Structure formats: structure tokens, C-alpha cells
Amino acid sequence: MSRDIIKDRPLEEREASILQAIVHDYITTGKPVGSRSFVQKYSLAVSPATMRNIMFDLESLEYLKQPHTSAGRIPTDKGYRFYVNSLLDTYDYSLKEKEISVKEEAIKREVHLDKIFSIISKMLSSESRYAAVMLTPRFDFTVVKRVVLVPMDIDEILFILVTRTGVVLTKKVTVSSNLTQDDLYCFSNYLTGELCGYAIYEIKDSIFERLRNEKAAINNKEMALDIAQLAISESEDPNLHLEGIENLLKIPEMVENDRLQSLLRIIEERNIIRRILEKTLEKEGIQTLIGEEIDEEQVKGCSMVSTTYKIGNKLVGSVGVIGPTRMDYEKVVPLVDYTGRIVTELLTKMSK
């Protein structure tokens, strides 16, 4: 073993496996790992002194650190990173399939994406025992399939927009002039004809304008467009789900002193998480952000495991878990991966 202090070199095999074990131990117990108790606990064939030497090396290489001089070692972000990377290399994702019971039947009949994503997030948070986060697809990107107007009252009509994914937008619109059933039927057909196949954002951006300048074959075209435009205008996308914060309150280290502040900011400033998740959209697949790798001043001592999901071949959102840096990655990583694939499958099936 080289006692030379080199800041960066590949780990020897033994070092690597010991580092793994240390990180694992710390994740499960939460107590700094000391040399003596460690060799004892795992009945290792080395003396505490040797272990100390190894640990010293790992500390020089910045995989471990000591909370204070006379304490055991805990992983640094780099240590966690090493651990997680090994996991990622070796993991067999094909397992785990049955662990979650997705309420597919209920989801199949649901037409509000928000509800669906709520169900998924709740599932993920309760399964992981951390907080689940989910960035939902921008509604603006979904493609219109059909528009239906339904009379509700003498001066109110219901605007229904069905998208290609099966998601439905419904809004009430108040109109001044009296419209007959036939008028509405005619409007519906006109709007469906003109808007079908376009994404919401295209419609907002240019289609409306074009249609207004066009000559149409129906009476009262203006009114039909007014109705549609009003209903679509503020198609809010809250597009961030955050579920199961209560789980984080059960983790002692998250509640302690200043860490609670991090937590509060996460809850309140949802934009922080949104920003983080949006960044993960740049690359497909599972991603882990450990401690300081989360590049937000406000958030300290947290990690995030997330993955992207797709509709067909297009990345549309991501879903993941937020928890303390000392997170059970071994359990969470495959869980998140699995969830991502479920969502992809679900959405893709819907949009066919």
C-alpha cells in the first residue's frame, strides 16, 4: 500500500471494497465508522491498525472525512459518488418489477395528467420513504386531437380539449350571445378541424392569428375562436409534483438545527427543485446528484436520484427522489429507474 499522499489515483481492489463497505455501513447506521469496531463488526482479517492506515489513505484521497479529530470516518460526496457509481455499474435493474403495485386500472380511466402524476408520486414517496419529485410534461407540448363544446347554461359553455395522449382540458367559458346546440356542434367541428394535429404552444403562438385572418366556412368564426382562445390562454402547468415531505421529517439528520431550513426552502421554493429537474432533462436516463453536486446554494446535505421519462422517443419529464445525502441509494436507484420506465410505458401507451 502506498502511504504516499497522492491526491488522485485509482483505488486498489481492497481499498475499493473497503470503501464500499464503509459507505454502506454509514448509510445504514448513520454513525461514523471507526477502525476498531468496523473490523470487529465484519470480522475482517486485518487489525484495526491496518484499517486505520487504509482509512487514512482513503481520507487523503478525499473519499472519507472525519466530523472531528477523534471520531470515525464518514463518506465525503466523492465517497458517496464512488459508492453509487459502483452500484450503477453492477445493478441488475430487471428485478424489482413486482415490488410496486401500480394501480393501472384506475390510471387507465383517468384523463387528468395531474391526477396520474399525483398517484405515481405518492407511490414513489411511500415506496422510497423519502420525498418524491416529478416534473410533468409541459402541457403546451401536447398535441390537440379534438375539441368539443358542450352547452352548460344559457350563457355558459364547457370547452373540452382532448389531446393525443388522452389528457383532457376542460374550462368553463361565459358567452354573451345565445348559441344553439347546432352552433356549438358547428364550432366543435371547425375547431377540431383547424387545431387538430397542432401542439398547444403552436396554437397560442400562431395558429389563432392565422385563423383570424383567414376566411372560414362557418358563421360566427370569431366567436368560436374567442371561446377557444380564452379557454386555452392560461393553460397552467404547475408541472412540479412534490410528495411525501413528511418522510423527510422522520429522518433525524434532516430535522436537526439548520438542516430544517434547507428542507423548508425545498418545500417553499419549488422553483429550486424545478430548476434542478429541468437540468436533468438534458440527458436521458438515471442521474444522481450527491450533496454539493446539487448546484443550489439553498440546498445542503441533500441528494437527488432521478430519471427521465419519455413519450415515444421524446424526453418529456423526469421523476425522482430527494433525500439526505446519506440516502439508501441501493434501494432508491433501481426504484427510481423502475418508476421512470413505468411512466414512459404508461404515457407511450396512452398517446398511441
Place this chain on the structure above:
Amino acid sequence: MSRDIIKDRPLEEREASILQAIVHDYITTGKPVGSRSFVQKYSLAVSPATMRNIMFDLESLEYLKQPHTSAGRIPTDKGYRFYVNSLLDTYDYSLKEKEISVKEEAIKREVHLDKIFSIISKMLSSESRYAAVMLTPRFDFTVVKRVVLVPMDIDEILFILVTRTGVVLTKKVTVSSNLTQDDLYCFSNYLTGELCGYAIYEIKDSIFERLRNEKAAINNKEMALDIAQLAISESEDPNLHLEGIENLLKIPEMVENDRLQSLLRIIEERNIIRRILEKTLEKEGIQTLIGEEIDEEQVKGCSMVSTTYKIGNKLVGSVGVIGPTRMDYEKVVPLVDYTGRIVTELLTKMSK
């Protein structure tokens, strides 16, 4: 002043006003109120000794208590109760109108009750700086106004049910046989005709059964009924909104040691709150539950201020605020009252 220890007697005027002041002081500062500092702070024309005598009496009467022998006094539940009752007597609810800005425009076009109640709850929690709770009307009680079936795919149709309040239920239903536009139009009329005017629960309970045994004037009546029944079957009412728990995390006394457990239980076991709120439905108007008056073992050190709201003349739900016993009742009571009236107004308007 009678130094006799009588367990219950009406308070003298001075005692009452001092009790008021003590409770108020404790609510704002959170520190036990001591005799010396109290007379000092408010430049009262009595000596600390006199104040001690009065406080002693108030303690004998169980309006105040001492956290420990050599500390100042804090209110008991009975003390808070006295304070709140005086507030209720004297309050001028007519103020406060403009303090909240209700996003009426957005709400008007919203057809999903859940969304509307979400907005209201969020408003209430951010305005009160405590957690808002809201029990929504049972969807089962709402009355059907119209049913519309819309084709979505070759084997999928969209079931839309408009209720008298303007709330819309939408569900996807998969059908085996091919249905034409005309079929659906016919179904829609049939279902509207038969179900209109009935409440969902009636339909579930008996109407379906009756219709199945009846001879109908349309083809494929069975299929129409199947569709409707499937869509309505699990008309979930999550019917409890809980918003702004993060506010409670900012209150030191809620985070401390065991109190956090109460909080966690509130979040996780939503049934607790549901139970409490359901009880408030028995009586119209504002209600306050202080400390132990909340008859749930799990919840300690919390108070709830709630009020009922109506559709027309019928009590349908309640809305309120949960916070620490040391809550700013003076602010919260009229706020909750106002919110309740807003909701009543809103719903009543919708259902006309």
C-alpha cells in the same frame, strides 16, 4: 378581591381584562408572563405584588398555569377559551374584506372542484401563516345536470358528467364494440334524460338498477348504462385538503421534541383531521377547538379554527386553520370566517 379558592365564579371586570391581556401577551411573545415584567411593560397602575395576587386567583380558577414553579404564567385551554370567546363576542367581521385577493376570474372558468379548493386552501394557509384544512363536499351529493359522451378513439370514449354546480367529472371508458357518433349522441341524450336531477349517490344506489329493469326507447341501452356505471363507480372523494404544513415547521414550539410527532401524525393520518372536521359539520358557523378540546389522542398542543360553508342553504363542507394552541386567534378567526363566506358565495353562485 376574594382570595377564597372557589373553583368557579364569574371574573371581575379587572380580572377579565388582565386575563385577556396576559393571553394576548403570551400569544405574541411566546414567553410565560411574569408579574413584574408585565406591569412594567404595560405601565399598569398596580404593583407586581397585586398582579401576583390576581394571577394567583386566575390560576386557582384554572385560567392560567405555570410551566414550573418559578416561571411566569401561561394560559390553560380554559384561559384561551375565555380569550377567544371574548373575541367572538366583540368581533366586527364586516372588516377584512379586501385583505384576501381571491382569484375569482381563474376560479370562474375552473370546472374541477379540487382545483378550486386547492386555490382556496393555499390562499388561506399563506394568509394565516398556519396550515389550512378543508373538507370538500361529497361529490356523491352533487346533482347531475348533463351527460355527454365523446368519442376519443376507436374503442375509447370520454364520459363527461356535468353537475348542477358546474363541476365536471371526466373519465375514459374503453368499449368493446364499435360505436358511431350517432350512437353516442343517442346515449348522451338517454343518460342525460334519465340521470338529470338525481344525485350521484342516488344513481349509484338505485337508479341504475331501476333503469336496467326498465324498457328503454333506445338501442343498446345496456351498453350506455355500462359506460355510465363504470365511469361513476369509483367517484373518489379525497375530500380533504391540507395545505401549508411548512408554515407549522416555522413555529419553534411545533418542531420541538415530541410536538413534531403530533405534526407528523396530522400529516400522515389525514383521517384524524377528517374526523374532526366532519364533527364541525353538525353545527353551522365558526367553531374553535382549543388544545384538549380536539378530542384526538394523537394530536397535542394544537388548535383548530374552522367554519362551515354552504351551497344555498345546505351545509356541505368546512374550512379552517390548524396551528399551535398558541395561535393568533385574533387574526385567524375573522380570516376563517371570511373564507367560509367567500366559499359559500362562490359555490352558491355556481350552482344557480
Place this chain on the structure above:
DNA sequence: ATTAGCACTCGATATAATTGAGTGCTAATA
């Protein structure tokens, strides 16, 4: 390269001392 031995560190825990805002009681006063 490994290990035994040993002095040293320092957080955690326990114990004692100090402080200060509070009390109750009593006797004098308005």
C-alpha cells in the same frame, strides 16, 4: 505490508455552581 503499543484528542455525558426572573407569604399601609 502489517501489527502491537501508546500517547493524545475531543465529543458526549455527568456533575456542580451561578444567575435571574419568577414565586408565595407576611406584615405594614391607604
Place this chain on the structure above:
DNA sequence: TATTAGCACTCAATTATATCGAGTGCTAAT
């Protein structure tokens, strides 16, 4: 009779001090 001044007492909170033990780094022997 109600109020007040005076005084001894209480006790949580703070500060100071001692002890313990699991941990370390270093050195010399294996």
C-alpha cells in the same frame, strides 16, 4: 379590605469542570 413593600425561596437556563471512551496518528517491531 385591597394594596403594597419586603424577603426568602425555587428552579430552568447557563456556565464551568471533570470524566469517559471510542477514536486517532505515530513509532518500532514483526
